[in-house]
Amino acid sequence: MLGRGLRKEFPNPKRIGCPGAEVLKKIASRKMPLSEAEVWLDHLGSCSPCYGDFSKFREASQRGRKQALLAIAASILLVGTVAGWALLRNWNENLSTQTATLDLRNRSVARGAETNPDEQPLELPRAAKNLKIFLPLGSGEGPYDVRIVTPSGEELAGSSGTAKLNDHVDSLQLVLTLDSLRPGKYLLQIRRPESEWISYPLVLR
Numbered sequence: 001m002l003g004r005g006l007r008k009e010f011p012n013p014k015r016i017g018c019p020g021a022e023v024l025k026k027i028a029s030r031k032m033p034l035s036e037a038e039v040w041l042d043h044l045g046s047c048s049p050c051y052g053d054f055s056k057f058r059e060a061s062q063r064g065r066k067q068a069l070l071a072i073a074a075s076i077l078l079v080g081t082v083a084g085w086a087l088l089r090n091w092n093e094n095l096s097t098q099t100a101t102l103d104l105r106n107r108s109v110a111r112g113a114e115t116n117p118d119e120q121p122l123e124l125p126r127a128a129k130n131l132k133i134f135l136p137l138g139s140g141e142g143p144y145d146v147r148i149v150t151p152s153g154e155e156l157a158g159s160s161g162t163a164k165l166n167d168h169v170d171s172l173q174l175v176l177t178l179d180s181l182r183p184g185k186y187l188l189q190i191r192r193p194e195s196e197w198i199s200y201p202l203v204l205r
Contacts, residue, residue, distance in 0.1 A: 101133075123202075135169075146190050
């Protein structure tokens with residue numbers, strides 16, 4: 001009510017003593033120190049044209065602040081979304097890099113340290129930590145030991161896991177740390193506990 005009254009009750013068609021648009025804008029946007037604005041406050045309360053301009057500038061300033069806050073919020077949301085997507089992508093890439101699969105279903109079974117010289121060696125990246133092995137047909141479910149040895153039989157890494165039947169395939173999942181090993185030729189050996197090792201040629205890269 002007071003604002004509407006000020007807009008009409010104090011006409012000043014000749015704009016006598018008015019401070020000018022730039023001063024009113026600074027007051028409305030709070031860019032002018034109070035010590036400087038005080039000299040114009042009495043005039044704003046007794047000049048309807050100035051008060052009208054001041055009100056318009058104040059509304060525009062408030063809209064600008066709201067738009068700026070919305071833009072900042074949108075930027076923060078965008079940055080958060082991009083950062084989250086990047087983290088998720090990196091996590092998926094790292095998980096993909098650290099997970100390797102070995103398929104032994106069509107491999108011949110050679111007991112002891114002997115391997116089939118006609119078969120291509122298996123390959124594993126040394127960054128792999130999560131190993132999934134499709135066991136030879138008919139292996140069966142249950143506990144298995146897995147290890148990496150040198151051609152001379154020295155064990156360098158080992159782990160154990162339980163094979164399960166999934167989609168008619170016996171598969172074994174386990175954690176095996178390989179990053180401390182050098183690239184080169186090795187043997188992958190698998191056995192049931194207390195049974196003889198079965199060997200497969202392996203190349204770590």
